[in-house]
Amino acid sequence: YHVLLNNSLSSIKMLAILMIAYQWALIFCDLIHLIVMTNWLMLVSFYRMYFSVEMKSVAGNIALVTGAGHGIGKELAIQLSRLGAKVVCCDINKDWNDRTVDAIKGEAGHAWGYHCDVSNRDNVKEVMQMIRQEIGDIDLLFNNAGIMPCKPFLKHPPREIENLFAVNVLSHFWTLQEWLPVFMERGTGHVIALSSVAGLMGTSNLVPYCASKHAVRGLMEGLKEELRYDDRFPDIKLTCVYPFVVDTGLARKPRMRFPSFTPITSPERAAEIIIEGMRRNQYMISIPTKDFYLVKIVNILPLAIQHAVSDFLEAEVDEHE
Ligand SMILES: NC(=O)c1ccc[n+]([C@@H]2O[C@H](COP(=O)([O-])OP(=O)(O)OC[C@H]3O[C@@H](n4cnc5c(N)ncnc54)[C@H](O)[C@@H]3O)[C@@H](O)[C@H]2O)c1
Incomplete structure (x- = not known):
């Protein structure tokens, strides 16, 4: 035994x-x-x-742009149309939105205007369903609309902070909830989200805005991982955009010590860079390109050095209404 x-x-x-x-x-x-x-x-x-990877064609695609009435969104809509895309323009400002649609039609492009408050979930649902019925399923979703109140943290009234998150962050969830199932059913689609350099680092006078743009980055990072682990969707592409200052009036009082090193980009050029990166299926686009790497490198340094670099560059935004 x-x-x-x-x-x-x-x-x-x-x-x-x-x-x-x-x-x-x-x-x-x-x-x-x-x-x-x-x-x-x-x-x-x-x-x-x-x-670089060859650029894909967007001719014949239906592109939806939120915040198409002004700035980067307006330029995105116009340039997408010039590349042969049919553009659905959504904005809370009907007059501005109509002007973008007219500009596209004036160049013999295809565009439709929808008045939509992207911060309002019911309104987004209603408008997106209307778009599906009247135009069809979209191929490209540009979550671009955003606002940027600029003042010291304690001067932001609570309502303003709630509204900022509704426009800059929650709107992305509402449009995604409408269109991602469509992309998944079809197996193709591209979501482009506007974050900001303020979504990679902190900036004074922009505390809620920084938080909202970090949230957009988090949303896209999470979604990227979820789609990556599901091999049914290799052709659903994501792009997250991190602009520094674009000359649209959003950042009215940018302050920088070395304007040639951290230049202000025109909305036309910003849209051009975004569309080119999107057509190459780039996941991350920074405007200017070097900013992303600069911020990433600085972020791994000890905090005191991060502060010293930031003080040296003096790239800030002064308070404005
Ligand atoms: N301009 C910059 O320096 C800069 C820098 C980094 C990131 N960004 C981001 O790029 C995006 C576009 O910025 P921009 O400079 O073109 O802004 P902009 O102010 O020029 O245009 C924003 C557009 O969004 C629309 N909009 C605002 N609230 C809306 C709502 N609730 N529903 C629907 N539409 C709404 C406005 O009417 C306007 O047409 C924003 O998300 C912004 O945060 C801009």
Whole structure:
């Protein structure tokens, strides 16, 4: 009996050792695979810095742009139409929106205007359903509308903060809830969200705005991971945009010590960069491009150094109404 027991115990021990060895071998193989993949993907990334992915065509696509009445949204709508897309313009300001639609029609493009308050969930649902019935399913969703009250944190009334989050953040959820199921059913679609450099770092006088743009980044990051783990949707693309200052009047009092290093971009150029990046299926677009890397590098440095760099660059926004 004892011999039998001893034999069984040593067999179990042996099995346990083999199991552990197998698990370590598996981890080792995965690690080698990770190292080889990382090196290969680094090479591909370097190659892509000089030989970009070909731009996809948007001709015949239906593009929906929120906040199409002014600034970046207006330019996006006009330039998309010039590339042959049919554009659905949504804005809370009917006059501005109509002007964008007229500008597109004046160039023989296809555009429709919908008055929509993107911060209002019921209104978004109603307007998006109307668009589906009257025009059809969209291919490109530009979540662009945004506001930016600019003052010290304690001067923001609570209603203003709630409204800011409704316009800058919740609106993305409401449009996505309407269109993502359509994209998933069809297997294709592209969502482009406007965050900001303020979504990568903090800026004084913009505390709620910074929080809202960090939230947009978080939303897109989460969605990216969820779609990545579901291999049914390789052709649903996401793009998150991080502009610095674009000359639209949103940031009325930008202050910068080195304007040539951190230049103000025109809305025309910003839209051009966004559309080009979107057509290359880039996940992240920063305007100007170097800003993203600069912020990323500075963010890993000790806090005191981050402050010193920030003080040196003096890139801030002064309080304005
Ligand atoms: N301009 C910049 O310097 C800058 C920098 C970084 C990020 N961004 C982001 O880019 C986006 C566009 O900014 P912009 O400078 O073109 O702004 P803008 O003020 O020029 O235009 C915004 C448009 O959104 C519309 N809008 C506002 N609230 C709305 C609502 N509730 N429903 C529907 N439409 C609404 C406005 O009527 C306007 O037509 C925003 O999300 C903004 O946060 C801008």
